[in-house]
Amino acid sequence: MTLFLRLLFRNRLAGFGAVVLGAIVVLAVLTPVLPLHPPNATDTANRFLRPLSEGHWLGTDHLGRDLLSRLLWGTRLSLAVGFAAAVIAAVLGAAIGIVAGYAGGRTDNVTMRGVDMLMAFPYILLALAIVAVLGPGLMNALIAVAVVNIPFFARNIRGVTVSLAHREFVDAARLSGLGHIRILTTEVLPNVVPVIVIAMSTTIGWMILETAGLSFLGLGSQPPQADLGSMLGEARGALITAPHTSVVPGVMILLIVMSINLLGDGVRDALDPRLRSGALARPMPATLVDRPAPPPPTGDGLLRIEGLRTDFRMGKRTGRAVGGVDLALAPGECVGLIGESGSGKSVTALSVMGLVPSPPGVISGGAVRLRGEDLVGAPYARLRALRGNKVAYIFQDPLSTLHPLYTIGEQLAEAIRVHHPVSRADAHARAVQLLDDVRIPNAARRAGAFPHELSGGMRQRVGIAMALANDPDIIIADEPTTALDVTVQAQVLRLLDDLRRSRGLAIVFITHDFGVVAQLCDRVAVMYAGRIVEEGPTEAILAAPAHPYTARLIACVPELGGGRRRLEAIPGLPPAVDALPPGCAFAPRCDRARDACRAGEIALEGATRRVRCLFPVAPPEAAR
Amino acid sequence: MTLALKTEGLACAFPVGKRLIGPPRALLHAVHSTDLRVHTGETLGIVGESGCGKSTLARMLVGLQPPTGGRIEIEGAALDRADPAAFGRRIQYVFQDPVSSLNPRKTIRQILEVPLRHLHGMGRAARAARIDEIFAAVNLRPEFLDRYPHEFSGGQAQRIGIARALAAAARILILDEPVSALDVSVQAQVLNLLADLKAEFGLTYIFISHDLAVVEAVSDRIAVLYFGAVVEEGPATRVFATPRHPYTRLLADSAPQVGRPLGGEGAGELPDPLDPPPGCAFAGRCARATERCTTQTPRLRALEEDHLAACHHPL
Known part of the structure; x- marks a missing residue:
């Protein structure tokens, strides 16, 4: 109730209305006791007296x-x-x-x-x-x-x-x-x-x-x-x-x-x-940037995320969604970003192209370098030229990313024409070719279909075709198969794998499923509470996880063929982003944690395999 | 072993294209004639992909969806739909989305009191005692009772949903994708809790999921649903290890798995439910299909003593 009143009076005009109406209502209620003339007493001698006359205000x-x-x-x-x-x-x-x-x-x-x-x-x-x-x-x-x-x-x-x-x-x-x-x-x-x-x-x-x-x-x-x-x-x-x-x-x-x-x-x-909640407020075209200074480049490569920090600033509270992420992507490489909901994996991916909605999102530190060019704080026109052109996204639910009133052919053609000056007919021919590339049967006819006429698997293929439309160097796929059935998921994963090999695409693949990562990705980074806790070659990490969180996360997912059994649950819950503990964020749930874990920052250390842990399960160098 | 639940020819069809007067334009058969048997104390897993009718089947079992054919027997007695409270005392349901299954304007205590009062007519003191007991059983702290649903995480909300099902004191629980909205680390907690409760209260579960590994980890027997019909049924240890129906094989091979190369060969999608093909619904995607498969619908038959499949050419 007090929250309601506070919100109400934050709106000045509503407060004004409340005051005026309150005054009128008080007057109306008090009318019978006020010293007034009787309302119906006629006095024709004093007709049409002007206001402020004596006895008649x-x-x-x-x-x-x-x-x-x-x-x-x-x-x-x-x-x-x-x-x-x-x-x-x-x-x-x-x-x-x-x-x-x-x-x-x-x-x-x-x-x-x-x-x-x-x-x-x-x-x-x-x-x-x-x-x-x-x-x-x-x-x-x-x-x-x-x-x-x-x-x-x-x-x-x-x-x-x-x-x-x-x-x-x-x-x-x-x-x-x-x-x-x-x-x-x-x-x-x-x-x-x-x-x-x-x-x-x-x-x-x-x-x-x-x-x-x-x-x-x-x-x-x-x-x-x-x-x-x-x-x-x-x-x-x-x-x-x-x-x-x-x-x-x-x-x-x-x-x-x-x-x-x-x-x-x-x-x-x-x-x-x-x-x-402010959800209807229009987000800005690019995420706000408020960082002290870009960090010096640490190397080159296709895409380097360096010390990226993204906050959600909601009133007085600040949620640290991404707290210093370093990740490099080489051409043609597939990197998996794995974590639970709220671990910051999607926010990391969206920050790359400034797609985190602002407000409340703010990039508060770090850099994202695409072939050496810093994208954090780049002008909106530059970001727009790169979005969908050099770096394309595939999202979880293609039904909500495709426009319901245009055919998929028209939408693909539009995506092409935004970045390339080609004729309508050429764009359409290219759109049909793309649909064929993602193995949609009868592509020429399906180009005239509306999104709701396609099944979930087919729609996600359209989403992939859309991402491929301008021959990007990098595709960022945010849980692209989570909403799909397993048989369809297998088809879509195979398609992505074939495309990346035939076109030399680099893929950042965001997921919560180790099985998917194992089948598709060369390297994997495990995120927890906005930070990478472990990173390295997929096979090595899956075979011998060094961070206790990785190890327990792998252990708590049942595997097919394991029979009926009790699962190795991780006790407790992930921390809230606006109440992160000092030191290791996993320490409260970890059975290996000691006092040192809760004391201060722990660095992500190592060469090919990096781990953010003082007491790793298996020493990362030995596991190699 | 006694039968906890039995269905005979249970079917459900939805009218499509309703007209103001007269019959609808078409019927969509969500669930074809289904026979299921669940023994007391057993967990029957039901797996299937979206659109296979698993949720419709679950809703029929708890009386939220009237069947268009067949019958349901619970603990030997036929269920009649005249008394909704009779359903509630014998069989309960745990919803997929834990947060939306809790009324946002009620405290947890108010939510848990409803079944105690309306199904069992308990007095105030008895209710309070029972709620404390149930809450302890699902490992939640008693101070949560006077909070509202939006204050809980998915895993906690799902425990509350389970607590509500327990409050009805039904011995059979239908679990409709109870962990698919949860993160993996929380999923394991809830699955272990379900196993503990089953042992403690002697419950019978029907566990519905699209996740093969989860179903395998919790079930005694598994039924595989495709296009509204059971295509294979057998012991959990064998259904995915040695599948007999080609669709089950496809499912098992498609599940992403550490240490296995990518599957995904063989395209194909579900047939149009408004225009079902004659014969076997899987024939269009099946490498073993013959002419017989496209004309004659295969019946579910026992290939081994306890392993059934609906296929003319089983593996």
Whole structure:
């Protein structure tokens, strides 16, 4: 709750709205005890007194009634009616939406088409029709406004409920013996309430306006009762001669609706989890760089990552996602980067081309040198020229990286034309050739297919074709086969292996699977808590891991053919990136750890095999 | 050994292209007529690739998905779907995604109380005592009980999911990919916990996964599912070591393995489920296929006493 208020008032306009609305509400509540003239007492001798007249601060209207008193009583009524209408519309609309969304099928169809029909009428026409049937009066205007707004709530809430009704926790509740009504009230409703509040906060101002509109037309509050709409309506005749009688209620309506809308937007921003996390903020085209100075080059080669540090800066907290990674890649070489989730392997790979989203990502140190050229801090135009051209990426889920509305042929052709000035026809021919290269059967016809028409394995081949489009030197593959079935995974791995040999590609292959690394990679680097803990030739490391983490990670993965057995689990959990222990990050889970491990930085040492450990399992040099 | 669970001709088909009135345009057969037998205290592993119907099968067994044919017997009695609570007391389900299977707006204690109250009608004091017991069984600290699901890591959340299944006191657990959302180091912890709980409470597991090595490590028997039907069934020690069905061989050879060269020869994909081929569904990808395979659907038959395969030309 305090978090909610803090977020709300961080938005200045929402804070302003809250203050104005608060003042109006306090005045409206206190109206009966304030020393005011009676609102309906006429005094025709003093008609149309100007504001600041004696005894009448805001003047009087066409019957000589005190405007200030009528304004406050009218505001009180308008607020109450608008709020009541919003609550009725929200309750009924949410009830319809939840039932329709949860029941699904025919119930959903019939109910929602009925709601759609209600929506098809212009709202004012519908409200007029309802008042015409029920007769004029404030209560009937309230009913009309509420009914008119039910579809808005029903549709909103139904959409949210549909997505909730298929969530696993609803299934779990069913298995725990809950009936439909209990599931709706105890499982679904608590998750829907924030949406109802958000919808209410943004519509209540609108409902006050609608009620005022009906009263203005003489269909709402009946004389002599004052509400803001009827005050405007009665003042219409004297608009030119006594403008203040219209201006006073008009300004009040403006203040109320404006303050409610500002506050409503603030409430929505503060409650909506997506907005709160900042996920909707547009990331910058390249990762922010904030490093003291680039380190001196340590050698040459195709790609050298040198002392790379990438942080996630979220408010006061700083998460060290990558804490000083050194990795070199030679032409035609395949290096595996292995680690668990949160170990920084993906962030390392994305940092190479400045693809870590900023905010919150910041490259805070080190260098990434492509043939000697430092890419960290390179101008965006230079990065763009290299992205997809010299260094290409393959991601885990090709369905989310391919555009759903373009055919795969068009997307491939576009990728080619971004970097090469070729004609459309040439680009298309090249696209078909690429699809053929990644062994998509009937490539010419498949080029016209949309991504959703392909199976997962086929889509990942398209992803690979996309990466190959501009003959890159390096492909960075981020868990490209994790989402695929084993038989398809084997096909895709073989394809990658064949391509790298026939084209001399260098590959950085990110995975969590030692089996995949063993089959594909020449060298492997094991990452833990943002650092490489061990690196060297794949076979040597798999045969005799030196770092205790590597050894235990290999041991805890069951191997096919091992039969039924107990697994060698690693106790505990990896550390959080914003609370890393000093010294070795693995020490709290390690059975070989001694006091020295927790004392200070431990270097990655060795020549062909490097290990970051004071007490390695097998001395790396001896294991060679 | 007594039978914990038995299915006969269990099948499920989904209508595709529903019309307002009249029959749907087509039927998608997610699970073909399936006979399974699980003995008390046994772990039956079910492996298969995506789209093979393993999740539909699991959801039918716990009553979340009504079957379109066949019957389910649990501990000798046919399950009727009239009383959902009856399902809950006899068979429980552990979900694949541990975080999304916990209601984000409830504390762990509230989540665990639901089955105790609605399946077993326990009073407040009895519930609190039982929850402490269960929580200790899954190695979680009692102070976690009053926290919300988003405060937990995947491995901890999966322990909570297991605790909820235990709270129902069902003797049969359906584990639907219980470790595939977890990191490998945590995966081993959860698998070991499952093994301990099984020994402690005498549970029967049906363990569904796409990871052959994991299934082999936890199962007594394994059934291989392809295209909605069981193609091979046998003891865990033999199914992948000496497969009889060519598809099982393909699966076993495709699993990435340290010290084995890359597989991946032989392309081919699943057939279109809306337009299934006649005969054996694997014939299009199979090197041993003959004309008979493309006309006649092979039945699951015993090749050895306890090793079954649905193939005209078994290996």
